[in-house]
Amino acid sequence: MTRAATTNLQPPRRRDRRTFVQAAAGLALAGVGFDRLHANGLTRQTVTTALAAIGAATRTGAVAAPDAVTLTLPDFIEDGASVPVTVTSTLPDIEDIYVLADMNPAPIATHCRLGRGVAPRLSVRIKLAGSGRVYGAVRTAGGLYWTAADAEVTVGGCG
Amino acid sequence: MSTSDDIRIRSRRHADGVDVLVLMLHPMESGLRTDDQGRRVPAHYIIDATITVDARVVLEAQLGIAVARDPLLQFRLDNAPAGGTIRVVWRDNRGVTQAATAVLA
Numbered sequence: 174m175t176r177a178a179t180t181n182l183q184p185p186r187r188r189d190r191r192t193f194v195q196a197a198a199g200l201a202l203a204g205v206g207f208d209r210l211h212a213n214g215l216t217r218q219t220v221t222t223a224l225a226a227i228g229a230a231t232r233t234g235a236v237a238a239p240d241a242v243t244l245t246l247p248d249f250i251e252d253g254a255s256v257p258v259t260v261t262s263t264l265p266d267i268e269d270i271y272v273l274a275d276m277n278p279a280p281i282a283t284h285c286r287l288g289r290g291v292a293p294r295l296s297v298r299i300k301l302a303g304s305g306r307v308y309g310a311v312r313t314a315g316g317l318y319w320t321a322a323d324a325e326v327t328v329g330g331c332g
Numbered sequence: 333m334s335t336s337d338d339i340r341i342r343s344r345r346h347a348d349g350v351d352v353l354v355l356m357l358h359p360m361e362s363g364l365r366t367d368d369q370g371r372r373v374p375a376h377y378i379i380d381a382t383i384t385v386d387a388r389v390v391l392e393a394q395l396g397i398a399v400a401r402d403p404l405l406q407f408r409l410d411n412a413p414a415g416g417t418i419r420v421v422w423r424d425n426r427g428v429t430q431a432a433t434a435v436l437a
Binding site for chain 2 (some may be wrong): 254255256274277279282283284285286287291292294295298300330
């Protein structure tokens, strides 16, 4: 498993047991036969479960923070095969940036760990299987802060 | 590992940092797609890419099947030395690794 997944399996501080068990089960499923959580095209892990799992090792866990995290994507997406996404944040000491999508076979599209001296800003082109919600999340020691936006996709990019 | 022409690195210096653009030419096949004859196209995608500046890691990108063909990463360095060496290394699910270096603007 990846280092992120290992981190996520540490005991949570302020999460109830059910959430943690769900998150752990999701991670266990995601890990079967694969070395990368997000590379598993067959997992039915949801975005909510994924956010909980990523945030499990932080103080507050996953928190919706539309004021602190900005997600930019095109208003209309003709071709889901290549969709430019930008995640920025006003928060200090960001360790990781995630892009998730709830219409894709696996919820986590990209995960980038930032080194020191890197601004909290990442642009990447992802595939979207259809219309749905795209999530941008940033992780600090304090929590996993996320925001979401609706994506209107004319032709899905999974095929 | 060989130095690759399939990795393009661009950087531009601003007042508040250096914008870096990394383009990696790769098919990024998910393994879920079928061709004209209905045959499954085998998975072929970059698993991760590590970007360093003067041997210090600045970005560790976990890519995968949901990243578009020819992955493009754009990020900003707050205070990188002009003339520093930026290096990109990726590896894919077939065990191939490629690397390239460039000089920072």
